[in-house]
Amino acid sequence: MKKRIVAIGSSIGAFMAVGIVAYAITNLFFTSDYTTDLSKKQIFQFDLNTGASNGEVGPGDSFDISPVIFNDATEEMYVFVKIQMPEWSESPLYTFKADDNWSLIESNEGSFIYAYGCPYMTVLNPGESTSALTNQMTMCSISNAEYAAIDDINVSIMGYAIGTEDVDPSPSEAWSVCKQLGNLE
Known part of the structure; x- marks a missing residue:
């Protein structure tokens, strides 16, 4: 017990x-x-890849060029490409066929503005790329004497982007907003 x-x-x-x-x-x-009070940083940028080949070009010759914009931002965007080229006899020195996904919205004196989207702007989401505006350009068939008189035969390509919020998806309206925001007028 x-x-x-x-x-x-x-x-x-x-x-x-x-x-x-x-x-x-x-x-x-x-x-x-403890939880931090962080906010997301807004990044608005893109990469313009022209795919342009360098070399000698003469009357009637073609060269590769394929402008593409890649949205490297954190936001959706509408994009535009401006092609500036020399003129010959009041006409553009080069000809090219634009891809069906692009709309010509403005042209004058060797300058061509294209909007990505047809008939309405296409939203370019982060991480997406446009289709190439064109794949090649061809110099007009001009005489060697006319060709010799042209000092600069280079083509300039510029890309533009704007945010999509509160922007009309009409290419001409969106370009008007882009010009206003960028003081391009």
Whole structure:
């Protein structure tokens, strides 16, 4: 019986010890947390890849050129490409066929503005690329004497982008907003 009382006493003692340890652990527990108050940075940029080949070009010759815009931003955008080329006899020195995904919205004196989208602007999402505006240009067939009189036969390509929020998807309206925002008038 003495053994039994000792066993019961030991069990009660062990139970109380576990209870005291559990009580001590729960009373000595502490936690803390903190959440930052960060906001996302807005990045608005694109990469213009012309795919242009360099080399000698003469009357009637063609060369590769394939302007593509890649949206490297965090925002959606509408994009435009301007091609500026020399003129010969009040006509553009080069001819090219624009891809069906692009709309000609303005042209004068060797300058051509194309909007990505036809008949409405195409939203270029982050990580997306346009189709190539064209794949090649061909110099007009002019005489060697006329060709010799042209000082600069180079083509300039510029890309433009605007955000899509509250912008009319009509290519001419979107270009008007782009010109206004960029002071291009």
